[in-house]
Amino acid sequence: MTAQIIDGLALSRKLRSAFAQQVQTLTAAGKRPGLAVILVGENPASQVYVRNKIKACEETGIHSVLEQHPASITQAELLARIAALNNDPAIHGILVQLPLPEHIDADAVIEAISPAKDVDGFHISSAGALMTGLAGGFWPCTPHGCLKMLDDIGYELRGKHAVVVGRSNIVGKPMAMMLLARSATVTICHSATPDLAAMTRQADVLVAAVGREKLITADMVKPGAVVIDVGMNRNAEGKLCGDVDFEAVKEVASWITPVPGGVGPMTITMLLANTIESAQRA
């Protein structure tokens, strides 16, 4: 079997062109969606991510503001900027690019963002809404993008066994909650899982969100499984790659996301979706 590719770029293009229409309508009604992105310091990877987010906003017609601060900014100064943006009616979403310098408490910064503008979905109030199934929060963009890809291939999650490898607050845990909300039976694996392969081999849907090149090999995948690769790693040649041994696993899986061109573009697409949603709610 050779797996079909879940093309995150193509799906992103389709969704973003629909978003551009929505933004036009909102703008005409005097509610142009606005996103503020805060970048602290000079982390090169963060600079690339932030640039891509701003570019995506521009292409969709979303008003965007990039605030760049030196790594020496104090926590109090950063919190003051967030308070100002919380009160800015032109801004519907606030994103603080992580990681932050060590002298700043990232949790305190995330909790300072108004839940109404928490388009990254990292605030405890968004996490709680996802956990309880209550409306009003925002779903974290990366796992939400994964779910959109499963929806796009028409995959019915109800009754299926989903295995998520990784339990971070930004990917693994919210992914598991979203799959559970769709009535999948969910297993969460992490670094203390004794026999990872025994778990992953049971998966109808396997989501890898670890950050280790080729952690998931073909013998760890059930024939016909759907494999979603969240990982973003650099291999020995410096090329971007995921957590899944793509070439080997695609011979076993029924559907698979590539890296690049899979989950990555969908993450930004769902950020745009959350920003538009926030403007609609405002």
Ligand code: NDP
């Ligand atoms: P974290 O480092 O926060 O979490 C990694 C998780 O993997 C942890 O739960 C850890 O377990 C688990 N883990 C580590 N080693 C193993 C192992 N050998 N077996 C099983 N589990 C293991 O990473 P993130 O969740 O933030 O990101 C994961 C990956 O996804 C990274 O490559 C990141 O770059 C990528 N990413 C991609 C995005 C995109 O847009 N495509 C967006 C966000 C992230 P434990 O908790 O026990 O330590």
